[in-house]
Amino acid sequence: MSNINRRTLVKGSLAAAIAGTALSRAAFADTAEPILLGVSGPLTGPNAQYGTQWKQGFDLALDDILAGGGINGRKLAYQFEDSQSDPRQSVAIAQKFVSDPKIVLELGDFSSPASMAASPIYQRGGLVQFGFTNSHPDFTKGGDFMWSTSVSQADEQPLLAAYAVKKLGLKKLAVLHLNTDWGRTSRDYFNNAAKEYGAEIAITEGYIAEERDFRSTLVRVRDANPDGLVLISYYSDGALIARQARQVGLKQVICAASSVYSPKFLELGGDAVEDVHVGTRYFPEDPRPEVQKFIAGFKKKYNGLEPDAFNAYAYDAMNMAAAVVRIGGTDRKAIRDAFTKVKDVPSVIFGTATFDVASRRVKGAMNAELVVRKGQFALWDGKPT
Amino acid sequence: MAEAHAPLLSLRGLTRRFGGLTAVDSIDLDLAKGGLVSIIGPNGAGKTTLFNLVTGLDRPDAGEVRFEGQDITGLSPERLAAQAIARTFQLGRVFGNLSVMDNVLIGAHTRLRAVKPAVPIIGPLLELGLALLRPSSVKAEEERLREEVKTILARFGERLLPRIDQPAYSLSYANRRRVEIARALALKPRLLLLDEPTAGMNPSETAEMQGLVAELKAEGLTILLIEHKLEMVMRLSDRVIVMDEGQKIAEGPGEQVRNDPKVIEAYLGHGLSGTAEQESAA
């Protein structure tokens, strides 16, 4: 019974969904009460796709934790509350979690407005808010109960800049970025690093998430005469830009941030994303055992589906949560302290993750330089395109 | 005679065109203080458009409107209301969701003083503040106007007073027309324009309305009247103006106009009916 995917269960009938409640599947068939984590994230609304990707990653990690004997003999489970990434709902969820003694740790929310609006409540309530996708530089400044495994853009963007400038030899760059807190922060780190490595930033263009038409933007880019395009994008907008760049006749090298790393990028981009360079944290052929275990497990569990970056973040986050709970037990404060104690937790993104206690983030993300070849992500062979 | 002293209202060459159609074609009209002039004519003759031009709801393409010797052509309806020009509408435009009392109080809006200090720029903000704080002067003014409304409503006997707190949409058609006239009276008009006040009324209601208009005239109110019911027009009017296709085709005392062959032709040609003509005249 515990293996029934909740989605199919819900699809079966609404009554069943109501009866089943939002309590997710447990990873260990034990008579003991499960250790419960709260998740606040979007399952409906404009960001719903990310919430579903989280669940895939969480569920896979829970399978692994089950296989590894659970948490000191107890099962680990999560309660996913849909916030629609709306701050009004995320604060209510925060109060709900804080006042529910069964919840020992919280994961999420997805967007900065939703996450950071809830931070004061988690901080005052003494419940760790583990914002594993919150790259906003001020997120962990919300208090000592805010922790994040989101790769700091201060770490990630210089890696991308090094790939573009040092490895690919690009000298004059056009930077297109999602005009969100993440995109803006990333752009600034990228530009600084790229300039430091000796490249010129010819033009930067910020676009809103709903944008679909980039042809005029790309004419602007063309007129700035860059020798490379840098996309600080998610996979859907990244694919759109790549396609339209080819349509308006731009043939320059395209280099994209790790957030486009998804099979969807290839599917949506088609031929246009061929030869696009992507700086990522892991890649399919990566021999590291945690990566192989993740990819193989994911494909097996989801009918051959390739995992993407958000699946990996969620997978890592659940494993990290398990590691923390193993040390801290079920006491919320002890769990917070456990974040300072966990060491070298196996991670797809970081290799092994250890928190920097001062910034409450993890440093030293892995780096892989990929390129799309024949419709697949492959390790870059050092040949120019 | 009429030229002895300046008329209260005078129109010269008033013209309004809609596309190819000239709805009002260089109309001249003089209305002396205390007088009652009726405008008659077949449907679509341009009578309501003329009213709209006089009351500022529409702007003329040519010509001028003078009120007490002053040029008021093209002034906004708000300004004209402040000059004490009041009108009723052909289709009975009461404020449906407002009570009878509130409808008539709106008529007295231009007479509010205590709550609407005539201060430039911050006047509206003062109005908001006074409406919330309601010092005794504001309360007294409101109370006085409410009493006045009751007096006005009393003119309609037991028609409106018992329904004073009912929303206007719940009233009968005739009662809505009465509310409209009460609202116009609350403005203490110096010029009253009545657009078919008896439209849709039965004979006894018409007679009642005719009595009221006669009473108002006797009190010295200056009235411009659009009316289809010739009987009433003949009884009340000092002078009658006949319009057809935007033009004035006849003017004079009732009996004279009635026998004018042009008028007879215009009416026979179009057929006189009591149905409403298009308000917007588009």
Added chain:
Amino acid sequence: MSSWLDYTINGLIVGNVYALVAVGLALIFGVSRLINFAQGSIYLVGAYIGWVAVVQLHTPLPLTIIFVAVVAALVGLIIERFGLRPLQNSVRIAPLLATIGISFVLDQLVMLTFSPNPRALPSQLPDVRFQVGGGTIGPLDLLIAGVGISSALLLFVFLRYSKLGWAVRAASQDRDAAMQMGVDVNRVNQAVFGIAAALGGVSGLLVGMYYNQIDTAMSLQATLKGVVAEVVGGAGNVPGAVVGSLLLGLVESYGVAVFGTSYRNLFAFLLLVVVLVLRPNGLFASARQAPPEPLTGTFIAPSRPVRIPRWALLVAVAVFAILPLLPVSFYVLQTLINAWLLGMLALSLTLVAGTIGQVSLGHAALLAIGAYTSALLSLTLSVPVGLAIIAGGLMSAALGTILISPSFRLRGHYVSIATLAIGEIVSLVILNWESVTRGPIGISGIPPLSLFGYDLIDPKSVYWFSFTVMVVLALLQARLLSSHLGRSFRAIRDDDIAARAYGLSLNRYKSLAFIFGGFAAGVSGGIAAHLYSYINHETFNTQQSILALTVVILGGLGNVVGAVVGAVALVGLPEVFRIAAEYRILIYGIVLLLLVRFRPQGLLGTI
């Protein structure tokens, strides 16, 4: 310069895409005088039906188009028959709200069936590209242009020369007269919704292929751009919608060319506001036409509001006031805090939309102005939080009134569209005015609520604070409504022509309503900013505006108690439905539709 040629071509290409949605909207507006907010959802349905046809059934393109058109037309017919026809004789705002509810339901159904992940929708046309200027265009560009222009032409001919077309035009000009002349208005509406939906579905398919991408978020954006294009061209004018779309595409493209990408939508919405102010009937209407709405106010239905006895209100206030002393969870308190904040917004909106009849779809902008003012004052100038919130309210009152004043001369749905655009403009200015607003990074570290030096941190004190503020605002508003201003506002709403004839200046009283309402909304935004400690341009979005309008209509337009009841209901319902997980927004949409259907005057009735 060759680049200008490219910008022009790109503008026309994207204009093409907008035209497909705009034509359908124009057709429906032409007949029903209704902005069909569900048109974007039909577009979404068309895209996904197309995906099923192309990817799973492998149908050839002509068959795909026919398949999509037929299914979409059926959806349109169902919407017309069960969603809109029952509302024919109710308030005019009801069908508008119904289309919003229908779009909720359709979007959610698509999301639940197909998952929210974007999908590729491969084009079935040969991949040849023609060099035009510096860029290329493909066969899909031509097909989209062809479908847009030929459907506009076909519709034009159909409306002009066919019998059903004659009936459609008759019905659009005067419904009652058309009915007397023997026109079967229901059949006309069916025909129009069927055609518009088929067109909407096919446009979703083509646009999906064009971008090789479909996802469930495409619906709202399509509706927004379609509405802008349609209104620019002259609402209800089918060929005008095509020209309006191309113009919109061009303005956006040139805007990007001159100022950069992040200003793109700013130009789209500014174009809309400018057109509405200068030529409210659209660019192609003759200057002095009959106004687009009937002269008499029919936006608000006659209603007998539910009178709640004073003692009952007092008891309710007392119960809510002592609630934190009872053993209730902080979650319940937090949910009610949200309700009180939404209640303040609803008080504001019920005044401007209900009492004076300016149905605003951009009210979240007032929240944002209040929130940013209060946050920035307390952060950068260390103004005490209590004062900063009041300043936020005042700023929202002043700036909001000035921004919305261009819409004062508009009527009916046009006000809604203009305010929607103004709301978007405010959000885009916040995004782009980085030196003040910090752009997308947002403002973090906003100090918590405090009063006279005491921090209000625990949920109980925040609850009492927000509840008190809301009750005070509600009492003030009730007092306002009982003054001469209350009757003046309502008179303007019921019949602005007659109101003007009795000396009521529309600008003066609409301004006063927005000043008073803006203050309440600004205070709500200010409190939210200090509660959340972080805000950015996305915190107060269009969904908030739509939610607020829903609250107001649910409670009863102009109804002070109704606004608060509605806020509690609409904050509470999604929390109650939380147990249904992904289904909760679907359930919410259905509940909304049922309410509109069976109680269009709201729970407590219009005042």
